[in-house]
Amino acid sequence: MISKDLELKIDAFIAENKENILKDIATLIEIPSVSVDGPAEAPFGEGCKKALDAALAICEGMGMATKNYDYYAGSASIGDKEKEISIMGHLDVVPEGNGWTVDPYKMTIKDGYIYGRGVADDKGPAVLGLYAMKYLKENNIPLNYTYRLMLGCSEERGMGDVEIIKQREKIPTFMFTPDADFPVINGEKGIMSAEARFAHDGAHIVKFFGGSVSNMVADRCTVALKGISKENLGELCSCKFDVENCECGCLKVTAKGVGSHAAAPDGSINAIGMLCEMLSKVEALSEAERSACAKAAATLADHNGVGLGIDCEDEQSGKITHISGVAEMEENEIVLNYNIRYPVTAKGDELKARLEAYAAAHGFAGKVLSDSAPSYRSVDTKEVQALLSAYNEVTGKEAKAKVIGGGTYARNFPNAVAFGPEFPEMPNPAGEGKGGVHMADECTSIDYMMLAVKIYIVALLKLNELEL
Ligand SMILES: [Zn+2]
Incomplete structure (x- = not known):
């Protein structure tokens, strides 16, 4: 169990960083970044290129080491250990479509929710992963792994970024992608x-x-x-x-x-x-x-x-x-x-x-x-158990891992799962057929997002203690 002291410390960090988390998400939402075929210097188009530049600038501002894989993807890391634990999100979005009541490319805050294309899929979640790493860095936690935030640029259009990432970066010892629901998605059906x-x-x-x-x-x-x-x-x-x-x-x-x-x-x-x-x-x-x-x-x-x-x-x-x-x-x-x-x-x-x-x-x-082909990780591995217990301890639930029909980055890597940040129980203020990922008025609750950062921080602390 996480101690009361640790919990207070994490809560204080989140309270201190809340405005900046929202500001960073807003910066990324303002760059329309639908993946398209682009020239060699911007393989997924100008939008994705600009979004990656902006995201890497945010990471550098936190003192992290960044890499740009020729605009197919980018990453930010802390630590210098041989083995890596990676958090993999994406900066490309699906087209805005019709039916928005707010500007899809300007983050709107309304009644405790943020709206905009990418707030939930997946710019917002990528920023949450980044701040979980920031916690480790700021608190000088002795790192037993290198932690890398991987930022893909074409998840929504065939995952043409994955091959390049696999060529240019070592395969992480463990990876989770914040691009689905809590608790832990330990399997994805074949498609x-x-x-x-x-x-x-x-x-x-x-x-x-x-x-x-x-x-x-x-x-x-x-x-x-x-x-x-x-x-x-x-x-x-x-x-x-x-x-x-x-x-x-x-x-x-x-x-x-x-x-x-x-x-x-x-x-x-x-x-x-x-x-x-x-x-x-x-x-x-x-x-x-x-x-x-x-x-x-x-x-x-x-x-x-x-x-x-x-x-x-x-x-x-x-x-x-x-x-x-x-x-x-x-x-x-x-x-x-x-x-x-x-x-x-x-x-x-x-x-x-x-x-x-x-x-x-x-x-x-x-x-x-x-x-x-489908992908499946046993629920009994230490890594999956660490994520599950982070979720359960923070929320007080007794949730179990589940398999989904959707496809995430996790299916492309040998030891990877999807982990949050959506809470299926989160109320949807946008109404039927709206508010969700890929929909008009894509939105997410600020309180739930902060809860997700807390779960991610606890998860990284638990993973850091494991011998993988
Ligand atoms: Zn996504």
């Missing part, structure tokens, strides 16, 4: 992308497109039909569909579903599935079109793998999930893209074989496009 093609004869379906990104349940899907009138749809066309006559003479039907992240599809309604299901019952369509739509709809009748013949689950991570985020038409084929998150004990190769066999047996073409 597979697949596609299926449903051939028809193009008698009436001339266009078909749905969704916008592969890792979100499609909330809109549109079909253009020739030679079909609204009357042909009859009762099938409920208020969940928009129907309009196009200038080209086509009937345009758009299904309106409910989106969600691919890692957590419960409660979502896939617009692609809705539209295919409806079209499969339109008698005026050709037999081939109805059949293609029925087959496509069947793959989305559930989101736990049944529709693709790959249902499975395990104790550590629960059920497999699958969603379709993007649909399009190529020639006379409706093409659905699937994002699949599979349990940590499942094997990608076996799932691939099952999916392809299932597709063949059900009259469509299915293939796996990419596969990122």
Whole structure:
């Protein structure tokens, strides 16, 4: 247990540094840093370059040793030991999107919360990790490891920074990434992308497109039909569909579903599935079109793998999930893209074989496009136990580690987990569908952030005592 004295000391440090923590986060929020393809001197674009410069200047201001890996990433370290413990956050953000009530690139403080793109994912958390290291430095804690804050610049767009980091810096003895939830995320499901093609004869379906990104349940899907009138749809066309006559003479039907992240599809309604299901019952369509739509709809009748013949689950991570985020038409084929998150004990190769066999047996073409293997660390390791006890001692809880469907930097390193800083119980003042990471009005509570710094400080102190 942490002593009362130590707790008071940490609380005093946080109180003293609170304004500066917020100021540093604000500095970074003001630099829009969506990762894009850039020239050699700014491989992820000007925004990421500027954000990294600003972040490294903050670290230098604290007297830390900084490194810039040619703007793929940067780092700040304390200590000179051979073995390293690393905290890895990222400075790139997802595009702001629509629906903001405040300026996404200016940090707004309102009712104890801060708002702005990146306050929670992941500029804010990276700054919290930095201040935990500042505590060790200022208090002259004898360091048994080198501590390195690693700042990636392309986490949100394929993690093209990871390879460079692995080439230029030694693999840390242990790493945690403050880019998820508390308590400790000791496993991440496998992430597979697949596609299926449903051939028809193009008698009436001339266009078909749905969704916008592969890792979100499609909330809109549109079909253009020739030679079909609204009357042909009859009762099938409920208020969940928009129907309009196009200038080209086509009937345009758009299904309106409910989106969600691919890692957590419960409660979502896939617009692609809705539209295919409806079209499969339109008698005026050709037999081939109805059949293609029925087959496509069947793959989305559930989101736990049944529709693709790959249902499975395990104790550590629960059920497999699958969603379709993007649909399009190529020639006379409706093409659905699937994002699949599979349990940590499942094997990608076996799932691939099952999916392809299932597709063949059900009259469509299915293939796996990419596969990122799951990662899993036993909860019994000293490192995971240290993080867990830091969280539990600071919060007074008895939480257990968990596996998530999302992918973080941790899956790319041999001994790494995700650790905070989001508290699932934190109230969301932004309202339904807002306030979270990647959403409009991204926000986080200042009090909870300060609690997270405290947990990080205690965690580093505990890790420092371990022999790894
Ligand atoms: Zn992130």
